[in-house]
Amino acid sequence: MDRYAEMFARLDEQNAGAFVPFVMIGDPDIETSEKIITQLIESGADALELGIPFSDPVADGPTIQKASIRALGSGVTPTACFELLSRIRAKYPEIPVGLLLYSNLVLAKGMDTFYAQAEDAGVDSILIADVPIREAKRFIDTANSHGIKQILIAPPNATDATFKAIGELSSGYTYLLGRAGVTGAETAATMPAASLIERLTSVNAAPPLLGFGISNPAQVKHAIESGAAGAISGSATVNIIASHLDDVPAMLNALGTFVSEMKAATGK
Amino acid sequence: MNQLDTKFGDYGGMYVPELLIPALDQLEQAFLEAKDDPEFNAEFMSLLKDYAGRPTAMTLTRNLVSNPKVKLYLKREDLLHGGAHKTNQVLGQALLTKRMGKTEVIAETGAGQHGVATALACALLGLKARIYMGAKDVERQAPNVFRMRLMGAEVIPVDSGSGTLKDAVNEALRDWSANYDKAHYLLGTAAGPHPFPTIVREYHRMIGEETRAQIMEKEGRLPDAVVACVGGGSNAIGMFADFIDEPSVRLVGVEPAGKGVHTKDHGAAIGKGTKGILHGAYTYIMQDPDGQIEESYSVSAGLDYPAVGPQHAYLSDIGRAEYVSVTDDEALNAFQLLARKEGIIPALESSHALAYALNMADEAEEETIIVVNLSGRGDKDLGHVINILGDQVNG
Numbered sequence: 001m002d003r004y005a006e007m008f009a010r011l012d013e014q015n016a017g018a019f020v021p022f023v024m025i026g027d028p029d030i031e032t033s034e035k036i037i038t039q040l041i042e043s044g045a046d047a048l049e050l051g052i053p054f055s056d057p058v059a060d061g062p063t064i065q066k067a068s069i070r071a072l073g074s075g076v077t078p079t080a081c082f083e084l085l086s087r088i089r090a091k092y093p094e095i096p097v098g099l100l101l102y103s104n105l106v107l108a109k110g111m112d113t114f115y116a117q118a119e120d121a122g123v124d125s126i127l128i129a130d131v132p133i134r135e136a137k138r139f140i141d142t143a144n145s146h147g148i149k150q151i152l153i154a155p156p157n158a159t160d161a162t163f164k165a166i167g168e169l170s171s172g173y174t175y176l177l178g179r180a181g182v183t184g185a186e187t188a189a190t191m192p193a194a195s196l197i198e199r200l201t202s203v204n205a206a207p208p209l210l211g212f213g214i215s216n217p218a219q220v221k222h223a224i225e226s227g228a229a230g231a232i233s234g235s236a237t238v239n240i241i242a243s244h245l246d247d248v249p250a251m252l253n254a255l256g257t258f259v260s261e262m263k264a265a266t267g268k
Numbered sequence: 269m270n271q272l273d274t275k276f277g278d279y280g281g282m283y284v285p286e287l288l289i290p291a292l293d294q295l296e297q298a299f300l301e302a303k304d305d306p307e308f309n310a311e312f313m314s315l316l317k318d319y320a321g322r323p324t325a326m327t328l329t330r331n332l333v334s335n336p337k338v339k340l341y342l343k344r345e346d347l348l349h350g351g352a353h354k355t356n357q358v359l360g361q362a363l364l365t366k367r368m369g370k371t372e373v374i375a376e377t378g379a380g381q382h383g384v385a386t387a388l389a390c391a392l393l394g395l396k397a398r399i400y401m402g403a404k405d406v407e408r409q410a411p412n413v414f415r416m417r418l419m420g421a422e423v424i425p426v427d428s429g430s431g432t433l434k435d436a437v438n439e440a441l442r443d444w445s446a447n448y449d450k451a452h453y454l455l456g457t458a459a460g461p462h463p464f465p466t467i468v469r470e471y472h473r474m475i476g477e478e479t480r481a482q483i484m485e486k487e488g489r490l491p492d493a494v495v496a497c498v499g500g501g502s503n504a505i506g507m508f509a510d511f512i513d514e515p516s517v518r519l520v521g522v523e524p525a526g527k528g529v530h531t532k533d534h535g536a537a538i539g540k541g542t543k544g545i546l547h548g549a550y551t552y553i554m555q556d557p558d559g560q561i562e563e564s565y566s567v568s569a570g571l572d573y574p575a576v577g578p579q580h581a582y583l584s585d586i587g588r589a590e591y592v593s594v595t596d597d598e599a600l601n602a603f604q605l606l607a608r609k610e611g612i613i614p615a616l617e618s619s620h621a622l623a624y625a626l627n628m629a630d631e632a633e634e635e636t637i638i639v640v641n642l643s644g645r646g647d648k649d650l651g652h653v654i655n656i657l658g659d660q661v662n663g
Contacts, residue, residue, distance in 0.1 A: 055560040056434065056546065058441045059285045065428055077558050103283055103545045108559025130545065132286040134270075155287040157448075161269075162286070180287060181446030 003096040003124050004149065004172045007046055008207055008229060017266040018046040018230025019220060020209055021237045021259055022100065024067035025050050025084055026076030028241070032248055033071075034084055036241065038091070039252045043259035046266075047096035049127075049211075049232055052081045054102040059129040061184030063235040066242060078105055078114075082121040089122030098125040098151060098172070111142050119146040125172040127151035133165045140169060151175055154200060154208065156190070167203025174200055176208040176228060185235040189213035189223070197227040217265035224266055233262060271300060274462035275550075277585060280578035282461040284441070284548045291448035296463040298368045303470075308363060315359045319392065320349040322356075322474065326482040326639070331609040338629040341491070342622075342642040343479050345503065346614060352644030353475060353503045354385035358454065360471035362389040365452040372396045372451035376440040378405055378433030378499075379569035380412025381615075381644060382456030387421035397421035400439040402432035405569060412648060430563045433573050437547050457500025458577035461548030465505075465577050472506025479639055480510055487637055493518035493628065496641040497620040498591065499535065499571035501580045503643035508589060518590065521580060522624045524566035525593035535564035537576040538584050538591040546575040552584075567596035567656070568616035570644070598623040603646060603653065604661060615644030616653070 053071035143150040149172030178189025207229035215236035244251030302308040316322040345353035377383030390397035403425040429435035444453040496504035498521040526534035541552040554574035564574040583589035602623035
């Protein structure tokens with residue numbers, strides 16, 4: 001089953017783009033995290049991008065670093081993350097679920113074992129923040145053998161050769177970086193991404209979702225107007241978790257409102 | 269695509285966000301062009317000679333070794349301007365920064381030696397330096413923090429994670445991701461993504477080249493062994509590079525065993541670590557079974573790093589170099605011995621290499637020439653050593 005293709009087809013019919021929230025699995029703990037992820041889905045998220053916490057997240061700004069620290073601090077392991085994903089998948093068979101993580105977590109288990117675990121847990125895609133296209137071949141081959149889509153990143157500074165490679169190798173979706181730097185809501189995405197999106201279209205890349213610095217509905221609207229197939233919002237989502245750690249019902253409520261408002265901005 | 273090999277066997281590579289690939293390619297290109305540019309080389313050589321004080325001396329120890337069959341030489345990188353070998357490659361990379369038209373330098377530092385070297389080179393060459401340093405290290409290394417600031421560098425304490433070198437590297441990489449257009453990341457050791465391990469080796473290889481020339485002049489033959497400490501591995505690769513193709517020369521890298529490699533408190537990435545990816549390279553790292561990076565430990569801040577340069581991982585696997593380890597106590601003992609017997613106060617890092625060389629000297633049964641890379645001087649460590657040894661050094 002190609003859940004991304006089905007999602008994009010459905011959204012095309014609705015004349016809308018995708019809204020994809022990101023949270024760290026196990027932030028602040030597994031039990032709350034399961035409630036958070038459920039809330040995101042119930043509030044209208046089209047797909048999910050989920051992190052597995054890593055000790056040294058070099059592509060992440062302070063917000064997501066702290067989410068990793070909270071999750072690791074509560075004892076979250078990759079195995080616990082996969083168990084949670086399996087429960088989510090059993091409950092929601094159709095929503096595309098992507099993982100976003102770092103290479104050492106994949107290698108520690110053995111690449112094939114890791115992708116097999118992801119496949120068993122119903123994961124649709126894996127994006128490895130510190131594996132550029134130049135190092136990606138063996139990861140892509142392993143992903144393919146497990147029916148998982150390896151997500152590639154299109155940065156604003158990419159060369160033509162990189163865009164060409166994305167065209168040849170991308171599947172699922174393409175993670176389009178809204179700006180340089182690391183993740184975080186402090187620095188807004190640089191709009192318009194239109195010229196990058198044109199380049200991706202010209203090389204037949206998988207549909208672009210714009211991420212990095214997306215924190216409000218106006219940015220989602222702008223991303224979709226610029227031709228993106230949708231928008232990913234990580235740090236803004238995680239900030240809501242971080243600011244409601246002592247009141248989970250209020251956290252879930254705030255997340256629900258945020259996701260509905262972001263989703264409402266995806267109409268074309 | 270890359271013009272140079274990015275890997276040493278399976279080790280090394282470029283495991284960084286896609287965003288940083290253009291900056292690494294630009295660096296590789298600048299390095300290759302500079303290599304063949306007589307003007308660049310003349311300026312680099314002139315800085316090394318007239319500013320930093322190369323070639324450094326090679327000293328035959330007089331009183332340290334009791335075994336009459338052994339001659340133990342010290343390659344005196346401690347005499348280099350800045351107080352450690354670090355100045356060599358920093359000058360090279362600072363010149364590359366200017367060549368690339370960049371005006372700012374980002375660096376990480378643990379003990380502060382690479383930070384000090386970066387600060388001095390940036391002061392000299394008119395570059396703006398910002399140096400990330402773990403918050404704990406900022407506290408432990410106050411004199412070096414002051415030195416950096418005195419020379420005009422901005423020192424930024426890093427609170428995240430363990431507040432040590434590994435976290436400073438993370439933060440430097442994050443800064444670079446946002447500012448690669450105008451800033452060069454001046455990585456301080458022979459680790460990290462390609463092309464850093466190669467550039468750092470090439471800009472330190474004069475250590476081994478001078479050693480070869482000096483030992484040929486004094487002894488008329490190559491040494492039997494060269495010994496160097498290994499944290500990330502820059503001074504060791506600089507010493508080894510010119511001897512890799514000389515099979516008669518043993519290459520010995522000494523990792524920090526901390527409180528013992530049977531405990532969790534050590535930094536022996538090759539000796540006790542497993543293969544994985546940290547800071548852009550596939551190499552030996554200290555990690556738990558899930559792949560989370562573990563914190564390293566050593567009495568010597570400069571060796572306190574949970575990974576190692578990828579070429580060392582390769583040299584270990586193919587058996588060309590041997591990697592051993594020395595505890596805090598053994599290093600502290602060598603530190604005091606060199607002071608008392610030869611009037612030289614070595615860095616705690618270099619004391620690890622010396623400690624192992626002294627064991628080799630004791631055990632030698634044939635005529636043996638050993639060269640230790642005395643990679644730095646120990647002034648920076650005095651405060652720390654006083655805290656540990658107290659008045660035990662009296663008498």
